[in-house]
Amino acid sequence: MNRQHFTVPTEQQLPVEMGYLLPTNALQDWADAVTRAAQLLAPAWGDGDRPALRTLTFTLYTLGHEHGQPAGDVALDAMRDALSGRKDYDGEPMELKDRIRAVLETQGHVSHTDRTFKETAVYRIYRDLTYQWEPREIMSDMGAGPSHMQHAAGRLTGLLAELDDVQAAGLPAAPTPTGPVTVKVAGKVFLISYGGGGAALQFVQCGECEQHHGGSVLVDGSNVTFTCGNGHATNDRRLTATRVRNALTPYVSPATGVQLTAGAEGEVSLGGDLRVARDDMMETANPLGGYF
Numbered sequence: 350m351n352r353q354h355f356t357v358p359t360e361q362q363l364p365v366e367m368g369y370l371l372p373t374n375a376l377q378d379w380a381d382a383v384t385r386a387a388q389l390l391a392p393a394w395g396d397g398d399r400p401a402l403r404t405l406t407f408t409l410y411t412l413g414h415e416h417g418q419p420a421g422d423v424a425l426d427a428m429r430d431a432l433s434g435r436k437d438y439d440g441e442p443m444e445l446k447d448r449i450r451a452v453l454e455t456q457g458h459v460s461h462t463d464r465t466f467k468e469t470a471v472y473r474i475y476r477d478l479t480y481q482w483e484p485r486e487i488m489s490d491m492g493a494g495p496s497h498m499q500h501a502a503g504r505l506t507g508l509l510a511e512l513d514d515v516q517a518a519g520l521p522a523a524p525t526p527t528g529p530v531t532v533k534v535a536g537k538v539f540l541i542s543y544g545g546g547g548a549a550l551q552f553v554q555c556g557e558c559e560q561h562h563g564g565s566v567l568v569d570g571s572n573v574t575f576t577c578g579n580g581h582a583t584n585d586r587r588l589t590a591t592r593v594r595n596a597l598t599p600y601v602s603p604a605t606g607v608q609l610t611a612g613a614e615g616e617v618s619l620g621g622d623l624r625v626a627r628d629d630m631m632e633t634a635n636p637l638g639g640y641f
């Protein structure tokens with residue numbers, strides 16, 4: 350594998366991972382669950398623990414609503430029981446998935462009628478977490494792959510087994526989550542995709558006036574908004590929060606001369622273009638490398 354096609358692997362740092370779950374308009378019950386999950390995971394946090402943070406957050410959110418208590422008050426035993434609930438033949442945590450989905454539906458995170466499917470950012474994260482890859486080939490006899498939640502439930506079961514109530518009550522506060530970042534771009538926002546012998550270079554443009562030179566990209570939680578020079582906001586599905594943040598790492602802030610990181614906050618300005626891996630690319634794909 351050609352290394353230049355990958356960025357220096359971006360660590361999944363806990364404050365940044367919390368930030369993806371906490372847009373500025375996050376509801377308090379959800380924010381409480383994220384904060385408590387981060388507090389419980391912080392001592393053992395490692396790169397690749399994103400699914401564990403998300404699974405524990407959904408578990409706490411669900412138990413809090415089932416028991417009518419704040420996520421911070423959910424007992425360790427209740428978490429352990431939920432995480433070790435009934436599995437299906439492939440080891441998927443079916444009972445946990447079903448309980449979470451039921452609460453998300455009750456709390457209005459998803460609605461479907463005959464013609465429309467509406468979901469909140471929280472429900473989108475749940476879908477990603479429980480997604481199981483399946484071959485598109487209709488005659489394939491390959492089964493569905495495991496979801497991220499399956500691995501995470503196993504890891505969390507091990508972690509929580511080592512914790513008792515006294516320790517859990519005395520943990521330091523969770524870190525402060527990374528806040529939103531606005532990336533002001535003087536040039537264009539390019540979307541990069543490549544693979545096999547092909548590659549694509551597209552740019553983001555305003556859905557209203559089609560302007561595509563100059564504008565800004567706001568990452569707030571897992572939501573991304575492109576605002577053109579005339580102030581129109583566009584949500585382009587090809588732009589994703591993780592890839593925009595990872596795309597910042599090769600750039601140096603013109604204002605401070607400091608290299609940007611995925612954990613950038615506030616406002617940063619880029620003198621030229623911003624190149625971002627398109628949503629179909631691996632999250633760590635290098636948008637500067639390879640074909641262009």
Ligand SMILES: [Zn+2]
Binds near residue numbers: 558
């Ligand atoms: Zn516009």
